[in-house]
Amino acid sequence: GAGVSQSPSNKVTEKGKDVELRCDPISGHTALYWYRQSLGQGLEFLIYFQGNSAPDKSGLPSDRFSAERTGGSVSTLTIQRTQQEDSAVYLCASSKDSYNEQFFGPGTRLTVL
Amino acid sequence: DQQVKQNSPSLSVQEGRISILNCDYTNSMFDYFLWYKKYPAEGPTFLISISSIKDKNEDGRFTVFLNKSAKHLSLHIVPSQPGDSAVYFCAASEETSGSRLTFGEGTQLTVNP
Numbered sequence: 001g002a003g004v005s006q007s008p009s010n011k012v013t014e015k016g017k018d019v020e021l022r023c024d025p026i027s028g029h030t031a032l033y034w035y036r037q038s039l040g041q042g043l044e045f046l047i048y049f050q051g052n053s054a055p056d057k058s059g060l061p062s063d064r065f066s067a068e069r070t071g072g073s074v075s076t077l078t079i080q081r082t083q084q085e086d087s088a089v090y091l092c093a094s095s096k097d098s099y100n101e102q103f104f105g106p107g108t109r110l111t112v113l
Numbered sequence: 114d115q116q117v118k119q120n121s122p123s124l125s126v127q128e129g130r131i132s133i134l135n136c137d138y139t140n141s142m143f144d145y146f147l148w149y150k151k152y153p154a155e156g157p158t159f160l161i162s163i164s165s166i167k168d169k170n171e172d173g174r175f176t177v178f179l180n181k182s183a184k185h186l187s188l189h190i191v192p193s194q195p196g197d198s199a200v201y202f203c204a205a206s207e208e209t210s211g212s213r214l215t216f217g218e219g220t221q222l223t224v225n226p
Binding site: 004031033035040041042043044045048056059091093095098099100101102103104105106107 | 117119149154155156157158159162202204212213214215216217218219
């Protein structure tokens with residue numbers, strides 16, 4: 001079956017602009033995660049959705065970052081007023097529930113000029 | 114505060130020999146550990162995991178060892194194959210945070226034919 005998909009694969013934007021990154025999880029997966037990987041760093045947790053529960057936003061680096069998950073499926077990560085330090089690969093993962101293996105998408109490479 | 118550390122950014126081994134990748138952690142609340150493998154332009158893929166109640170888990174050529182007293186785990190690949198060349202990430206989670214993962218920085222493994 002289809003894996004986790006993300007769009008766009010690459011995004012170049014100017015400092016100060018807003019961007020939206022999309023994640024389509026594997027059908028039926030109730031848990032969805034966003035991570036980011038900055039150059040030379042490991043993956044950094046951003047936010048986690050589980051079913052209808054309130055999301056765990058504890059990893060979001062600032063209030064310029066927000067995410068939503070509509071209908072328990074597709075998720076959008078929004079970064080407002082982008083800064084150069086936001087440049088990274090943003091990875092989405094989904095799992096059957098909170099205690100199962102996470103399947104990752106290919107990521108969106110964001111470059112802020 | 115880097116709670117999961119992979120001190121070797123790179124490792125090079127000969128085909129057929131053993132590859133040993135190391136990982137250290139500081140958070141004693143971590144009770145589940147995973148290794149992910151990542152090829153360029155792809156998302157990480159799950160490789161093998163171990164619960165804190167065990168000290169060893171084996172799956173084919175891959176074995177993960179956990180030393181809780183030393184807060185150290187390692188991944189052994191025997192025999193190593195050129196197709197194993199990838200970045201390997203160590204990750205950990207606490208039961209209380211669901212399966213939100215904390216990742217190390219990754220180790221680039223190169224297996225030479």
